Amino acid sequence: MTILLLAGTAEARVIAEGLQGSGITAIASLSGATQRARPLPLPTRIGGFGGREGFVAYLNEAGITAVLDATHPFADRITARTAQVCAEMGLPYLYHLRAPWLPDPGDDWREIAREEDAAALIPSGKTVFLGTGRQTLDRFVNLEGRRVICRQIDPPTAPFPFEGGEFLIGRPPFSVAHERDLFAALRIDWIVVKNAGGAASRTKLTAAQELGIPVLMIRRPATPAGVAITDSVQSAVDWARAR
Known part of the structure; x- marks a missing residue:
């Protein structure tokens, strides 16, 4: 079993720490959009996959058995592609989507x-x-x-x-x-x-x-229909552990 963690958010870092601490075999992936990104406590690949075909090839070559998507809420193209590819390949997929901001009294x-x-x-x-x-x-x-x-x-x-x-x-x-x-x-x-x-x-x-x-x-982009979503870091780690 090898989990692919699509990272790039603060929550992804905490999830990576949870995966590493639980002894789960996982690989983190960063887009490379930010230079000198802080290292994650998992083996990490940096850069794009080369489109849909490249992503499918990587999943097969790396022996990925499940994908945990903890990318930015506005990385909607990556999320939509990942969810669709996982559905077609029969790979378990979970989208960690942090809760949106809501205004407090006094906000304009x-x-x-x-x-x-x-x-x-x-x-x-x-x-x-x-x-x-x-x-x-x-x-x-x-x-x-x-x-x-x-x-x-x-x-x-x-x-x-x-x-x-x-x-x-x-x-x-x-x-x-x-x-x-x-x-x-x-x-x-x-x-x-x-x-x-x-x-x-x-x-x-x-x-x-x-x-x-x-x-x-x-406003946030729409999330893909029919995918499993959590806003809890612990739930994401538990999901990976259950795989």
Whole structure:
């Protein structure tokens, strides 16, 4: 038995520790999108699989008997492909999906369906903090006319894709105090985030509430129909143990 753990989230790291501590034979996989990622306590492969055919080939070659998907809630293409391939191959599949953020009293959140919808709500001349990462940055091109600050973990390898934008380099986790001081210093008017969930990255939302900054919350993509889902790290480890 060999479990494939599709990792890349804070919860995936805890799951990896649980698998390793339980003596479960498992391999972790990272996409390689983040440079100098912290090592996991499991044998780890880094990089894509080469599409659907490459993924199927890897599952067969590595003798994978079950797949535990703990990727980011917005990695919907990876999740959809993985769920479909596992169903076709008869491999047990579990999707660990952390609970979404819900607003607290005092939060000023507006939900949007797509990155492109942000421009309709943010007036020209405002300063915008993007906590959405670099991979979907080009979808905000219609925010020209605002000062746009995009935070990412690694230094940029290309210029900002539109005028008025700038990169801010930072490696999480960030405390509430750090985020509050940062937003105040940058004079942020609006914050745009994906509804990724998770306690570690909610600090920016707490800071936004304390400063009275409105937040545009990008709605999560739909999850594949008919797949087993858990939001519990312990349940994910127990599932793997039962395999």
